Amino acid sequence: MGPEFVLRGYPRRIARAVVDAMVPRWPEFDVDLTDDVLADVERTLRGYPPIIQVAILGSLFGLEFLSPLFGPGLKPLSRSERHIAIARLETIANHPIPQIRMLVMLLKVTISFAAYSRPDVEAFLGYRRREWRETRQALRARLLAADPAKLPAVPAPLADGRVVTPAEFLSFLAALADGHAEQAAG
Amino acid sequence: MNERVQGHGPVDFIAEEQKPAAIITPADTRGDLFITADVVVVGSGAGGATVAATLAEAGLRVVVLEEGDWFPTREYSASVPSMLSKLMRAGGATAMMGRSPVPYLEGKCVGGTTVVNGGMCWRTPERVLHEWVSERGLPELSPRGLERHFEEVETTIHARYQDEGSQGGVNDAFKRGADALGWKLSRNKRNQKHCVGSNDCVTGCPSGAKQSTQYSWLPRFFNAGGLLYTRCRVKQIVTERGRATGVRGVLADPWQPRRFTVNARAVVLACGAIQTPLLLQRNKIGRECGHVGRHFTIHPNIKMSARFSSPVENLQGTHQAWQCIEFRDEGILLAPGAIPLAFMSAIFPEFGPRLAERMRDARYIATGGILVDDHSEGRIRALPFGVPWIQYDVTDADQAKFVRAAALMAELYFAAGAEEVYTPFHHLPVIATPDDIKRLYQRPPRVEDTEYFTAHLMGTCRMHGHARGGVVGPDGQAWDLPGLYLADASVLPGTIGVNPQVTIMAIARLVAEKLADRLRRV
Numbered sequence: 092m093g094p095e096f097v098l099r100g101y102p103r104r105i106a107r108a109v110v111d112a113m114v115p116r117w118p119e120f121d122v123d124l125t126d127d128v129l130a131d132v133e134r135t136l137r138g139y140p141p142i143i144q145v146a147i148l149g150s151l152f153g154l155e156f157l158s159p160l161f162g163p164g165l166k167p168l169s170r171s172e173r174h175i176a177i178a179r180l181e182t183i184a185n186h187p188i189p190q191i192r193m194l195v196m197l198l199k200v201t202i203s204f205a206a207y208s209r210p211d212v213e214a215f216l217g218y219r220r221r222e223w224r225e226t227r228q229a230l231r232a233r234l235l236a237a238d239p240a241k242l243p244a245v246p247a248p249l250a251d252g253r254v255v256t257p258a259e260f261l262s263f264l265a266a267l268a269d270g271h272a273e274q275a276a277g
Numbered sequence: 278m279n280e281r282v283q284g285h286g287p288v289d290f291i292a293e294e295q296k297p298a299a300i301i302t303p304a305d306t307r308g309d310l311f312i313t314a315d316v317v318v319v320g321s322g323a324g325g326a327t328v329a330a331t332l333a334e335a336g337l338r339v340v341v342l343e344e345g346d347w348f349p350t351r352e353y354s355a356s357v358p359s360m361l362s363k364l365m366r367a368g369g370a371t372a373m374m375g376r377s378p379v380p381y382l383e384g385k386c387v388g389g390t391t392v393v394n395g396g397m398c399w400r401t402p403e404r405v406l407h408e409w410v411s412e413r414g415l416p417e418l419s420p421r422g423l424e425r426h427f428e429e430v431e432t433t434i435h436a437r438y439q440d441e442g443s444q445g446g447v448n449d450a451f452k453r454g455a456d457a458l459g460w461k462l463s464r465n466k467r468n469q470k471h472c473v474g475s476n477d478c479v480t481g482c483p484s485g486a487k488q489s490t491q492y493s494w495l496p497r498f499f500n501a502g503g504l505l506y507t508r509c510r511v512k513q514i515v516t517e518r519g520r521a522t523g524v525r526g527v528l529a530d531p532w533q534p535r536r537f538t539v540n541a542r543a544v545v546l547a548c549g550a551i552q553t554p555l556l557l558q559r560n561k562i563g564r565e566c567g568h569v570g571r572h573f574t575i576h577p578n579i580k581m582s583a584r585f586s587s588p589v590e591n592l593q594g595t596h597q598a599w600q601c602i603e604f605r606d607e608g609i610l611l612a613p614g615a616i617p618l619a620f621m622s623a624i625f626p627e628f629g630p631r632l633a634e635r636m637r638d639a640r641y642i643a644t645g646g647i648l649v650d651d652h653s654e655g656r657i658r659a660l661p662f663g664v665p666w667i668q669y670d671v672t673d674a675d676q677a678k679f680v681r682a683a684a685l686m687a688e689l690y691f692a693a694g695a696e697e698v699y700t701p702f703h704h705l706p707v708i709a710t711p712d713d714i715k716r717l718y719q720r721p722p723r724v725e726d727t728e729y730f731t732a733h734l735m736g737t738c739r740m741h742g743h744a745r746g747g748v749v750g751p752d753g754q755a756w757d758l759p760g761l762y763l764a765d766a767s768v769l770p771g772t773i774g775v776n777p778q779v780t781i782m783a784i785a786r787l788v789a790e791k792l793a794d795r796l797r798r799v
């Protein structure tokens with residue numbers, strides 16, 4: 092437990108089955124994320140306090156042995172086929188009793204955070220988050236370096252005048268930071 | 278006086294490059310620490326940093342102890358799990374129990390929760406302040422009494438409207454809907470300097486635009502000679518002859534277990550609305566008044582989102598440029614809220630293949646939230662072995678507000694041109710057409726069917742004009758223990774219905790000024 096937390100043996104097998112059921116898959120996306128995400132999840136779990144780590148282990152065993160109650164199939168989760176595992180986990184995740192939903196929810200959030208923060212997943216979905224951040228940082232640095240007098244005026248509260256589009260704003264700022272403030276303002 | 282470093286050069290902002298000498302990490306010291314100061318402040322978030330700067334500028338020797346680490350802005354990475362582990366308590370895996378568990382986040386780093394918040398800056402509504410004056414016996418908290426503190430806070434944290442156009446498509450879509458319906462919007466002031474819409478508020482602003490306490494109060498504190506020790510977890514409040522005279526705790530040095538002791542003329546706790554009452558309870562302080570850990574309000578929220586036919590580019594823009602205040606009198610606030618992809622994946626009830634299909638449309642999905650003024654009160658208790666127990670039940674009356682608000686939000690999104698609206702209600706996760714909105718009323722979702730979230734934790738050691746009504750008096754001093762002051766979200770006398778950081782900072786200023794006066798007189 093604690094920062095040295097590792098998933099070994101049986102709990103690891105269950106965790107792998109849960110991750111395998113929960114990671115995103117698209118026909119056009121040719122990467123199986125299961126092992127990478129499992130490693131990320133394990134790293135995240137190390138940052139959780141021991142009591143949550145114990146709770147996670149408890150939920151894993153709960154899912155392993157209790158999930159057959161939520162059908163389909165009778166085998167423990169880690170020995171079930173993926174589509175069966177998914178069907179059971181979905182039933183649990185939508186159960187009317189919140190405490191039962193909790194068996195899945197923390198794992199779902201941890202796994203989704205790991206999977207959807209991946210640059211390849213982001214890029215597949217049309218997000219270039221790292222590049223976006225870099226251009227923002229660079230733009231802001233240039234903006235701050237520009238003559239403060241030329242910075243765009245702070246707008247008044249809503250309802251007086253239009254809101255410019257993001258594209259207009261960005262080209263305005265870029266031109267401003269390049270020292271073409273008047274041209275930009277025009 | 279302070280154990281080590283005494284002088285240091287001027288500090289402009291502290292998050293950008295080199296660690297200032299005034300921030301002392303375990304690597305900078307050896308062995309156990311024994312420190313003496315006029316005032317020891319525990320916590321460097323909204324309340325702690327404000328108190329510390331105010332006291333240090335009044336000429337007092339002040340030490341801040343912070344349990345979390347210091348991270349320069351360049352270390353705020355794009356990886357959500359890694360940032361949650363670095364910046365949040367328990368890696369962000371925190372939830373309160375009740376009819377439906379409510380996840381929440383607490384910052385644990387230099388700057389506290391101000392490092393991970395959305396940056397919205399609202400003064401306490403006047404109606405709330407009048408209530409505090411009349412019902413809680415706190416004339417100091419009148420709008421007039423707090424006016425100059427609000428001004429000072431807003432100047433220091435740079436509470437300003439966004440630069441035109443930086444808001445991004447999610448905010449635009451929201452505005453389009455509100456405008457179409459003729460609903461009143463209010464532009465948000467945010468504590469930012471030229472926010473360029475990186476949309477990463479919750480994992481630490483990567484451009485340095487957000488003026489968290491790292492960029493605002495802490496530089497003022499350091500410039501006035503203050504010192505901040507990181508990775509110091511306060512566990513014990515030391516008392517002598519019925520007065521608080523210092524604190525003790527453990528220093529999280531990765532190499533060896535170490536301890537620290539700080540002796541001071543006054544102790545200020547600013548650990549936040551959850552950690553402050555827990556610390557008091559573990560030290561058996563405030564038992565007599567019976568209010569520690571009670572009156573917990575959370576300004577709960579639910580997430581709504583909608584898919585549009587053209588991209589709204591959730592990635593680009595600011596978290597929340599405006600709010601819809603049309604229904605304020607009913608205690609309902611509707612707001613856009615751009616969030617990174619990973620957070621978006623967490624707000625949908627699906628997972629695996631279904632979630633993957635939903636997320637295909639991520640660029641077309643605008644996310645938002647609904648906040649309601651809550652009428653329920655939760656409770657925080659320290660169980661044996663240091664385990665916290667946090668209980669909060671959303672009431673049926675508040676749930677009725679959520680249902681109405683969800684219907685309004687769906688209406689707004691459809692008016693903005695949405696093709697489909699997503700709710701946090703398990704039995705009706707998708708509203709496919711405007712006509713479907715009525716299904717929310719036909720079979721209203723129960724509390725148990727709803728996924729909530731909260732970011733506004735308050736009131737667990739409330740301030741009150743009378744010793745029997747709260748934990749601290751109007752000067753922030755604990756009724757039960759002279760020398761112990763509280764100055765964070767826990768002292769808010771009740772729910773405020775708006776984002777709380779400005780209120781917390783204004784009250785922290787008030788507490789600090791009174792404390793400085795008192796210490797100078799003695």
Ligand SMILES: Cc1cc2nc3c(=O)[nH]c(=O)nc-3n(C[C@H](O)[C@H](O)[C@H](O)COP(=O)(O)OP(=O)(O)OC[C@H]3O[C@@H](n4cnc5c(N)ncnc54)[C@H](O)[C@@H]3O)c2cc1C
Nearest residue numbers: 320322324344389390394395396397511765766776777778
């Ligand atoms: C995601 C999110 C978004 C938000 N958005 C907004 C917003 O837009 N506008 C707004 O006004 N508010 C917002 N808030 C809320 C606001 O940030 C908090 O209410 C505010 O920061 C609380 O201030 P505080 O001083 O009570 O505690 P914090 O800011 O949380 O600071 C407490 C500090 O004390 C430290 N600490 C705790 N216990 C100990 C101990 N035993 N020893 C040493 N140190 C300790 C913690 O590590 C922490 O750094 C948001 C919050 C979150 C989580």
